[in-house]
Amino acid sequence: MGEEKGKKGGGFLKAVKEFVYGIAAHDSARFALKTRASMEHLFILITMGDMLGVPILPPYYSLRLLPYVVPQISTWKRRMLKEKDLTDALA
Amino acid sequence: MNSVVVLVLGLLVAYFGYRLYALRIDRRVIQSDPKRATPAKMYMDGVEFMPTSRNILFGYQFKSIAGAGPILGPIIALQWGWLPALVWILLGTLFIGWVQDYASAMVAMRKEGASMGGLSHKLISPRARLILLAFIYFYLLLIAGAFGNVVVSTAIGLKGSPMAWLFLTAAGLLAGQMIYRWRTDIILTTVVTVVLALIGIWVGSVAPSDKIIGPDLANSRWLWAIAAFVFCYFAAVLPIWRFALPINYVAAYIVFLGLFFGLIGVVILHPSFTLPAYSSFTIKIGPIWPIMFVTVACGAISGWHSLVSSSGTARQLENERDALPVGGGVMFVEMMLAIFALIIAGTLYAAPSEYAEAIAKGPGGVFAAGVAKFLGAIGLPTDVGRSYGSVMMIFLAITIMQLVVRFMRIATSELLSDISPVFRNPHVGTFIASLLGIFLVMTGWWQYLWILFGGANQLMASLALMIITAWLMSEGKPATWSLLPTIFMFVTTVAALLYTSYNLLDKVLKGAVKGEAAAGNTVIGVIGFFLVVAALVLAYEGLKAFGRYRALRVAEASARA
Numbered sequence: 001m002g003e004e005k006g007k008k009g010g011g012f013l014k015a016v017k018e019f020v021y022g023i024a025a026h027d028s029a030r031f032a033l034k035t036r037a038s039m040e041h042l043f044i045l046i047t048m049g050d051m052l053g054v055p056i057l058p059p060y061y062s063l064r065l066l067p068y069v070v071p072q073i074s075t076w077k078r079r080m081l082k083e084k085d086l087t088d089a090l091a
Numbered sequence: 092m093n094s095v096v097v098l099v100l101g102l103l104v105a106y107f108g109y110r111l112y113a114l115r116i117d118r119r120v121i122q123s124d125p126k127r128a129t130p131a132k133m134y135m136d137g138v139e140f141m142p143t144s145r146n147i148l149f150g151y152q153f154k155s156i157a158g159a160g161p162i163l164g165p166i167i168a169l170q171w172g173w174l175p176a177l178v179w180i181l182l183g184t185l186f187i188g189w190v191q192d193y194a195s196a197m198v199a200m201r202k203e204g205a206s207m208g209g210l211s212h213k214l215i216s217p218r219a220r221l222i223l224l225a226f227i228y229f230y231l232l233l234i235a236g237a238f239g240n241v242v243v244s245t246a247i248g249l250k251g252s253p254m255a256w257l258f259l260t261a262a263g264l265l266a267g268q269m270i271y272r273w274r275t276d277i278i279l280t281t282v283v284t285v286v287l288a289l290i291g292i293w294v295g296s297v298a299p300s301d302k303i304i305g306p307d308l309a310n311s312r313w314l315w316a317i318a319a320f321v322f323c324y325f326a327a328v329l330p331i332w333r334f335a336l337p338i339n340y341v342a343a344y345i346v347f348l349g350l351f352f353g354l355i356g357v358v359i360l361h362p363s364f365t366l367p368a369y370s371s372f373t374i375k376i377g378p379i380w381p382i383m384f385v386t387v388a389c390g391a392i393s394g395w396h397s398l399v400s401s402s403g404t405a406r407q408l409e410n411e412r413d414a415l416p417v418g419g420g421v422m423f424v425e426m427m428l429a430i431f432a433l434i435i436a437g438t439l440y441a442a443p444s445e446y447a448e449a450i451a452k453g454p455g456g457v458f459a460a461g462v463a464k465f466l467g468a469i470g471l472p473t474d475v476g477r478s479y480g481s482v483m484m485i486f487l488a489i490t491i492m493q494l495v496v497r498f499m500r501i502a503t504s505e506l507l508s509d510i511s512p513v514f515r516n517p518h519v520g521t522f523i524a525s526l527l528g529i530f531l532v533m534t535g536w537w538q539y540l541w542i543l544f545g546g547a548n549q550l551m552a553s554l555a556l557m558i559i560t561a562w563l564m565s566e567g568k569p570a571t572w573s574l575l576p577t578i579f580m581f582v583t584t585v586a587a588l589l590y591t592s593y594n595l596l597d598k599v600l601k602g603a604v605k606g607e608a609a610a611g612n613t614v615i616g617v618i619g620f621f622l623v624v625a626a627l628v629l630a631y632e633g634l635k636a637f638g639r640y641r642a643l644r645v646a647e648a649s650a651r652a
Contacts, residue, residue: 015146022150024343025277028336030138035332037138075136082134085208086224089501090398090494 037079044069044076052080092368094434095361097177101430105423108185113193113419120569121197123411130204131407140204142409145417151407152421154343155399156192159238159488160389160548161425165433166454167541168386169446171379172369173437176387180433183384183391184426187576191552193418194559194573195397199405200414202562206402207555211629214561219632223554226625228502229618230394230547231495235524236531236615237544238488238495239319243532244453245484246315250299251292251474252459252481253315258291259345259482260322263338271332284341292345292482296474316532319489320525326493327500327521335493342486349462349483354431356465362438366446376538377594381587385545390429392580394551396422435461453537455484492528499524534611539591543619546588550626553580557633564640567647581630585623592619 047065049056051073069076117123134140143151168176199205202213207227212220246252262284269275269283301309308314326335372379376386389395400418408414436457440446449457462480463473471479503520513519531540556577563570595616598604604612 018144018146019150022147022152023154023347024150024281024340026143026147026151027154028332028340031331031336033138033141035330037136075138078134079136079138083205083209085206085220085402086498086502086505087206087208087227087398087402088139089498090206090402 093361093363094357094438101427104181104185109423113189117415125410125412127411129200129408131409140406143407145413148404148407148417152404152417156396157425157428158491159241161429162432162458163454164387164390165429166436166457168383169366169436170374171383172367173364173433174368175379175383176433179387180390180426180429188392189419189422190576191392191556192396192400192422193415195400195555196405196414196418198559198562199401204406207398210558214558215636216632219629222625222629230551231499232527233544233547235492235495235528237540238492239528239532240537240540241455241488242319242485243312243315245455245481247310248452248456249459249481250301250309251295251478252485253300254298255292255295255478255482256485259288260338262287263341266341267333267337285344288341288345292478293475295478316529320529323493323496324521324525327497328517339490346483346486349479352469353462353465356468357434359468364437365441366437366443377590381583384583385542385549385587388545388548392552394548394555397555458484496524534607535615542591543615546584547622549580550584553577553584554629561636564637567644588619588623592616
């Protein structure tokens with residue numbers, strides 16, 4: 001019973017903390033991620049562009065970098081091929 | 092009537108509206124499914140599509156939609172009396188506002204996280220997308236003009252605000268440096284920068300702008316208009332972590348602490364309304380219908396919310412069941428914010444003449460005086476309270492303005508770079524947006540600018556509702572609950588825009604206004620007419636889409652038979 005109360009109290013505090021984070025900092029975190037993502041996308045495009053039919057670097061270097069890029073390839077392709085819209089910039 | 096009664100009435104509408112109406116629509120009509128994978132999960136990229144807790148999204152959505160709109164609309168609408176404004180805030184939110192906010196997020200989620208442009212393309216027609224984007228550009232320009240005017244009138248009317256504005260900007264820049272360069276602890280950064288901003292508010296109250304730069308400069312509209320748009324210029328062209336984000340971060344604490352303690356002040360003082368419940372059907376800016384319905388914009392319904400719900404929130408919801416508390420629930424909270432603003436202004440002045448005198452100078456002064464009164468209930472001196480209210484007002488307006496200018500920069504580049512590569516330069520797009528904004532601020536009368544902004548905002552809402560209705564019809568779901576608000580909002584906002592644009596251009600043609608006012612009236616009037624034409628074309632495209640979906644349903648029914 002006491003534990004349940006403690007959980008409820010903790011849950012409420014957690015909710016308040018998340019709400020304040022949402023108001024003050026969530027936007028900042030999203031934009032920081034967006035900035036990092038655009039830099040990484042550019043880097044992957046330069047090194048792995050031939051995956052999308054844009055050969056830029058000689059395959060030797062691409063192969064050397066491949067192990068570092070592998071974890072990001074699926075999300076990179078998803079973002080590169082996603083339909084873009086101007087209103088995306090609003091939020 | 093006592094203000095606490097109004098607050099309780101608002102809470103009752105929010106509670107029963109949510110439990111009895113919104114929840115029913117969510118469960119029975121939309122049939123939200125907690126097991127269905129949302130775009131945040133399906134297309135997770137760790138950036139835009141990312142499953143996020145609903146508590147975080149609640150704060151994010153509230154912060155994104157609670158700008159100057161829900162506060163200033165009710166303050167201006169008091170000119171018709173507080174009762175019509177209150178009724179519209181309550182009924183507008185109950186039957187239209189939450190419907191749009193929630194359903195925009197839901198449709199975007201069911202359509203793989205598409206934003207409003209993409210949704211109009213998929214559900215209405217390819218042409219609808221292009222027209223919608225042009226519409227949004229001019230709608231945002233009107234936001235820049237209307238909110239710019241609020242910043243200028245506040246900086247002139249409340250001489251403590253420029254110093255507080257300057258300190259808060261410096262505190263924000265320091266926050267950016269501490270977080271991203273010095274890697275300082277976030278709690279320490281927050282405490283240092285918020286305290287610095289609070290010191291600035293106090294300094295503003297003892298060092299008003301007229302004592303520092305002289306009365307001529309302190310009262311110069313040009314100076315504050317340029318200052319506001321230079322601020323937005325930096326926000327649009329500098330790296331977002333360097334300027335816009337950290338300033339918004341510090342401002343968020345100042346604004347929401349002010350609102351929170353202001354609300355406590357209302358409960359402590361619980362004053363009664365001193366202004367009349369109803370003044371007259373027609374006032375200087377127009378009749379109750381349709382003008383009041385666009386004057387109280389975001390507190391009842393706002394097209395801006397549909398953009399935030401679809402482009403931002405829908406891509407982060409981890410569960411379909413979260414769309415209602417985040418989309419719909421936050422709209423009910425925004426309704427309470429509008430009621431708070433109505434109470435602030437409606438209980439502040441002893442007589443209608445005092446209010447008329449104050450509102451003639453701009454709504455920012457009314458809000459700041461109200462904040463000073465209610466923060467006074469918890470012990471803050473009036474001068475400091477007024478300085479606090481003024482900087483709240485400036486940042487409620489300018490945080491949206493900087494986003495708008497940034498968007499207009501991107502839109503200029505996207506739409507015009509085929510004509511000339513010079514438009515790809517970010518400074519060109521930002522300069523054009525800033526110049527247009529300054530022009531509107533310097534030439535337009537703020538009440539007309541506000542109405543046109545409200546009209547464009549509500550028209551955007553009706554277009555979002557039209558897209559929602561098209562989706563409901565395409566899915567074979569009941570659509571009356573969305574179609575009726577669409578029709579009401581469309582007719583009302585088109586009437587408001589036509590009425591105001593006609594008045595503006597009529598004054599020019601009859602020679603009643605001259606010089607810069609004539610230029611301002613002409614441009615604003617023409618923008619108003621353009622928005623109406625764009626909306627009519629979109630409505631025509633929407634009607635064709637409705638016909639297509641109806642025919643599809645009939646064909647399906649006959650095939651089953």
